[in-house]
Amino acid sequence: MINYKHKYIKYKQKYLNYGCDDNMNTKFKNKSRNDIDLMIGGTMNVNLIKELGSGGNGTAYLVVRNGEKLVYKLERLDEYTEPLTSEYYRQIDFDEKIARENKDKFMILKAHGMILDCDYVQPNTGKMLAKKDEVRKERFIRKNKQPHCYFLLYSPYLDGRFRDIKREIQNNEILMIDFIYQIITSIDIMRNKGFSQNDIAYDNIMYKEINNTYEWYIIDYGNITNVKYPDSLLDKEKMKNDPTYKKTLITDIIGLIKLCVDESIYDFIKEHKIERKDNLFQEKFKESEIYKDIAQFMPESITDEKRIGMLERLATMIKYPVKYVNYIGISKEICDEYVNKQLFADLLLECLKHCNDDNYGYIINKIKMTRDGVIAKNKKNMPSPIDTDTSSAL
Numbered sequence: 001m002i003n004y005k006h007k008y009i010k011y012k013q014k015y016l017n018y019g020c021d022d023n024m025n026t027k028f029k030n031k032s033r034n035d036i037d038l039m040i041g042g043t044m045n046v047n048l049i050k051e052l053g054s055g056g057n058g059t060a061y062l063v064v065r066n067g068e069k070l071v072y073k074l075e076r077l078d079e080y081t082e083p084l085t086s087e088y089y090r091q092i093d094f095d096e097k098i099a100r101e102n103k104d105k106f107m108i109l110k111a112h113g114m115i116l117d118c119d120y121v122q123p124n125t126g127k128m129l130a131k132k133d134e135v136r137k138e139r140f141i142r143k144n145k146q147p148h149c150y151f152l153l154y155s156p157y158l159d160g161r162f163r164d165i166k167r168e169i170q171n172n173e174i175l176m177i178d179f180i181y182q183i184i185t186s187i188d189i190m191r192n193k194g195f196s197q198n199d200i201a202y203d204n205i206m207y208k209e210i211n212n213t214y215e216w217y218i219i220d221y222g223n224i225t226n227v228k229y230p231d232s233l234l235d236k237e238k239m240k241n242d243p244t245y246k247k248t249l250i251t252d253i254i255g256l257i258k259l260c261v262d263e264s265i266y267d268f269i270k271e272h273k274i275e276r277k278d279n280l281f282q283e284k285f286k287e288s289e290i291y292k293d294i295a296q297f298m299p300e301s302i303t304d305e306k307r308i309g310m311l312e313r314l315a316t317m318i319k320y321p322v323k324y325v326n327y328i329g330i331s332k333e334i335c336d337e338y339v340n341k342q343l344f345a346d347l348l349l350e351c352l353k354h355c356n357d358d359n360y361g362y363i364i365n366k367i368k369m370t371r372d373g374v375i376a377k378n379k380k381n382m383p384s385p386i387d388t389d390t391s392s393a394l
């Protein structure tokens, strides 16, 4: 049992008038590698190998401890009035209740702790401050004014992200249905204990390759929430806009569906600096013949308009990929290679329709049956093995 409580400190200082300036970025850039080495190594006797990435919260590093590759996550400890709502606490709680019991699906904590008066500086400051979302911005500023940090040391170090092999998965029936099945199983494990990961996305799903098969992991527990402490910005905002919002299922399942749909059209748009015509899409879409068809896939229990718009778009991408591309103003010819055949379209639409149901077991069963069917079909197509050893018959 990890004892975090004695380490937990409640901060009382005010953070108003905090000047979160560009200096923060410069300070970080000027930091020599040795400084960072000291900061990390000093806490846990680990050697820093390289930086893996940093989002809006903290930074992940590849480190080695006793010859083992591990992931070291460093981040400022935000101020909270209730310890239960602390991001640090949440991730420890998640480790104890979920990850340790399911080591083949989640990373586990090898160590964690606080660094008092830590001089870590969050990169991407400018980018975060440029965001329009005032609530997130305020939180970002508050958090980066806090004096202390916390670190989490995770195992295992994984082979790659979903993003790295998404084409291979999205184009292969067996790999794709196995991926959907593994992730929905992990979502179900979390759901059963009241957890939601809230950030299922290209970079937060990773794999370990074992004899040409993929073992899928959900990583990044920074946004995790639990029914007992649903105090995340994400949840609060969504609950405010949509009284039917159920945090424990809908976000994760929609995240999973998005990974299965060929969203690379967005990469294409960015790459070619094409102007997106989303508004036009909405107007044209409402008048189109397919609108009625799409409406039948909308979850009945969801009433929030913004969310329905997002789900309608997702359903159109699944059911009518070519039309979708036309709606957003790009001709099919230009991006033919980006519009692939959609595997398991019917299954994904069904998941979409039921993503907010209490009876989510229905979806999981359906996915399991589809997976078993695909595996059986592929087995049938394989030539049966020939046993040349006749000795036992003698």
Ligand SMILES: Nc1ncnc2c1ncn2[C@@H]1O[C@H](COP(=O)(O)OP(=O)(O)O)[C@@H](O)[C@H]1O
Pocket: 052, 053, 054, 055, 056, 057, 058, 059, 060, 071, 073, 107, 154, 155, 156, 157, 158, 159, 160, 161, 203, 204, 206, 219, 220, 221, 222
């Ligand atoms: N166990 C791991 N093995 C290999 N790479 C990892 C692992 N955990 C994280 N990473 C890499 O670091 C990146 C950032 O880690 P993540 O936990 O997602 O933090 P963030 O909150 O910054 O998104 C990931 O997208 C991934 O590329």
Ligand SMILES: [Mg+2]
Pocket: 055, 203, 204, 220
């Ligand atoms: Mg991440």
